[in-house]
Every structure is written in structure tokens, then in C-alpha cells.
Amino acid sequence: xxxxLVVTSGKGGVGKTTSTAALGAALAQAGEKVVVxxxxxxxxxLDLVMGAERRVVFDLVNVVxxxxxxxQALIRDKRLExxxxxxxxxxxxxxxxxxxxxQSVIVELRSKFDWVICDSPAGIERGxxxxxxxxxxAVIVTNPEVSSVRDSDRIIGMLDSKTEKAEKGERMDKxxxxxxxxxxxxxxxxxxxxxDVLEILSTPLxxxxxxxxEVLRASNVGTPVTLNNTxxxxxxxxxxxxxxxxxxxxxxxxxxxKRRLLDKLFARRAA
Amino acid sequence: xxxxxxxxxGSAPVARERLQILLAHERIERTQPDLVAKLRKEILAVIxxxxxxxxxxxxxxMEHGSTVSTLxxxxxxxxxxxxxxxxxxxx
Numbered sequence: 001x002x003x004x005l006v007v008t009s010g011k012g013g014v015g016k017t018t019s020t021a022a023l024g025a026a027l028a029q030a031g032e033k034v035v036v037x038x039x040x041x042x043x044x045x046l047d048l049v050m051g052a053e054r055r056v057v058f059d060l061v062n063v064v065x066x067x068x069x070x071x072q073a074l075i076r077d078k079r080l081e082x083x084x085x086x087x088x089x090x091x092x093x094x095x096x097x098x099x100x101x102x103q104s105v106i107v108e109l110r111s112k113f114d115w116v117i118c119d120s121p122a123g124i125e126r127g128x129x130x131x132x133x134x135x136x137x138a139v140i141v142t143n144p145e146v147s148s149v150r151d152s153d154r155i156i157g158m159l160d161s162k163t164e165k166a167e168k169g170e171r172m173d174k175x176x177x178x179x180x181x182x183x184x185x186x187x188x189x190x191x192x193x194x195x196d197v198l199e200i201l202s203t204p205l206x207x208x209x210x211x212x213x214e215v216l217r218a219s220n221v222g223t224p225v226t227l228n229n230t231x232x233x234x235x236x237x238x239x240x241x242x243x244x245x246x247x248x249x250x251x252x253x254x255x256x257x258k259r260r261l262l263d264k265l266f267a268r269r270a271a
Numbered sequence: 272x273x274x275x276x277x278x279x280x281g282s283a284p285v286a287r288e289r290l291q292i293l294l295a296h297e298r299i300e301r302t303q304p305d306l307v308a309k310l311r312k313e314i315l316a317v318i319x320x321x322x323x324x325x326x327x328x329x330x331x332x333m334e335h336g337s338t339v340s341t342l343x344x345x346x347x348x349x350x351x352x353x354x355x356x357x358x359x360x361x362x
Contacts, residue, residue, distance in 0.1 A: 145286075146286050146289065146290055149290055150290065150293065150294065150297075153294050153297070153298070154297070154301075157298070157301050186283075188281050189281025189282070189283050189284070190281040190282050190283060191283055192283050192286055192287060192290075193283060196283065196286075196287045200287070200290055200291060200294060
């Protein structure tokens with residue numbers, strides 16, 4: 001049974017697109033059939049992060065408007081056979097997507113894939129609402145920082161009221177993904193702790209992604225971080241998060257300074 | 272710099288407290304507009320049965336305190352009510 005997942009946050013720049021690509025690739029690597037959809041009409045970037053920017057011919061808007069078939073717009077990943085991308089268009093027309101059009105695309109994708117992952121645009125307007133509209137579950141990407149947490153709270157409110165599932169009186173499955181976690185700042189007491197964020201947002205934790213150069217490096221070369229350097233802390237955190245999405249029970253590790261030091265020591269010994 | 276490393280506290284507790292207060296208010300506000308709009312509409316309908324009323328003359332406000340909340344309803348009725356009361360309208 002296919003699962004439709006929206007990756008959302010309210011605030012921009014917290015890591016929605018990176019997380020969509022990383023989780024999508026990790027699930028596909030585990031053998032799941034995955035499609036990632038870019039809902040950021042006018043400002044598409046998932047194609048770039050996935051390294052497929054030069055292969056875009058048709059896009060989500062073309063499909064919704066009936067100008068192209070879904071099969072023409074879907075781009076198969078060059079590294080993973082079971083990973084596909086449905087890019088957004090670069091059109092500036094805000095009303096290019098309709099509710100009915102999006103719904104019919106999602107229904108068709110549900111029949112073909114195990115996972116349909118919708119990368120939401122920032123904000124709380126139409127685009128963000130359409131991205132979450134037909135989702136079964138949501139990944140809320142949050143930085144441990146006041147403005148991001150506030151916007152996440154707002155988005156959680158919308159997930160519980162403006163989605164099809166909420167309107168039917170069903171519970172939207174919500175998962176919190178904390179990104180750009182900085183153990184050094186946390187140990188100084190200058191960053192909201194994981195417990196603080198969890199208590200404020202009262203949403204179950206899906207994973208903690210530490211601030212990492214690997215994330216930037218992966219997007220530079222157009223490879224999801226979970227495929228680029230599988231052993232990096234960020235990649236491992238995303239792979240664990242994907243396992244949890246898939247129902248596996250993986251213990252949660254809060255990245256800490258101490259651990260890092262120990263890791264370095266062990267790495268040196270092993271070398 | 273080194274000193275601050277050992278210092279307990281930091282700015283995170285401030286962030287946490289500010290967020291908790293702010294979000295408590297924003298969560299209430301998110302559900303409030305619907306309720307106030309609904310109340311306003313129904314109050315207007317009830318009074319409208321008996322008195323010809325300018326919809327703008329009905330103000331409904333809700334304020335949330337820490338222990339109790341208050342609902343404030345202000346209705347301005349024009350003078351010379353005899354002229355605007357509609358005797359048969361209540362039926």
C-alpha cells in the first residue's frame with residue numbers, strides 16, 4: 001500500500017529539499033519504489049539537488065494541465081533504479097496547480113509506487129497547502145532555533161486542519177526531523193535542546209541530522225547525501241530516519257561532542 | 272570563550288521560555304477567529320429577529336487570560352427603537 005508523505009516546514013532554508021532527496025534515496029536504496037515530487041512551482045530545486053536538472057523535459061504543471069503524460073514527466077534516477085523524480089515547473093503562474101489536478105496525479109502515483117514524497121515549498125500559502133493536501137503522513141523539518149520552531153507549530157496546525165485526512169476526521173501521522181543540529185552549540189546551552197523542541201511541538205521524533213559539511217558537498221555535486229558519502233554522520237542519520245519511516249525500530253542517537261571526540265579517538269586507533 | 276563553555280544555562284532557556292509563551296497564545300488565536308465569527312453571526316441573527324441592525328454595530332471580542340477568558344459583546348442600538356422594532360419579525 002503506497003504512502004504519501006509531505007516534507008514541510010513553513011520556514012524556508014531549513015532543509016526540506018535536502019531531506020526529501022536524502023530520505024527518498026535512502027528508501028529507494030532499501031528496495032522501496034519511490035517518487036519524489038517538487039511542489040515548489042516557480043522555484044524548483046529538487047532536480048538540482050538530485051543531479052537531474054539537465055534531464056527535465058516535462059513537469060508537474062504540464063501533467064496537471066494535461067499537456068504531458070505522467071510517464072513523460074517522470075525522471076528515473078541514474079544511480080538507483082527504484083527512485084524517480086517529478087520536477088516542478090519554472091512558470092511564475094501561481095495558479096498553475098489545481099486541487100483536482102494534484103489529486104489525480106497523486107492517485108496515479110499511488111498505484112505505481114511504494115512511497116510518494118512531496119517536497120513542499122516554504123510558506124503557508126497555496127503551494128504549501130497543495131503539497132500537504134493529500135498526504136497520509138508528514139515530515140516536519142525543524143532547526144533548533146526560535147523562528148523555525150514557531151513556523152513548524154503553525155504548519156502542524158495546518159496539517160491537522162487543512163488536509164484531506166484532517167477534514168475526514170482522521171489523524172495525520174506526523175514526524176519531526178530536526179536538522180542542522182550543532183552539538184557544540186548545544187553543549188554551550190546556546191541552542192534549543194532536542195527535548196525542548198519535542199516538548200514545545202509535542203510531535204514524535206523521526207531523526208536528528210547534525211550540521212554537516214557533507215550536506216553541502218552532496219548538493220554541490222547533485223547527489224542525495226545518503227548516496228554521496230554513506231558513512232558520514234548526516235547520511236547515517238538520514239538512513240536511520242528512513243528506516244524508522246519504514247516501521248523499523250532504530251535507536252536514536254543525539255549527536256554530542258563527547259561522541260565525536262570518542263569517534264575521532266577510535267578512528268585514529270583503527271588507522 | 273573557554274569560560275562560556277563551562278557556564279551552565281546559555282541562551283537556550285530564554286529561547287524556550289519565549290517560544291512557550293508565544294505559541295500558547297498563537298495556538299489559541301488559531302482556533303479563536305472561527306469561534307468569534309460564529310458567535311457574531313448567531314448573535315446578529317438573534318437580535319436581527321427583533322431589531323433592524325447594522326451588522327457593523329455588533330462587536331464580539333474574546334480575551335484569554337491565564338486562568339479565565341472573557342467574552343465581550345458590544346451591541347450598539349440606534350436611538351428611537353420604536354421605529355426600528357419589528358413587532359411581527361419574531362414569529
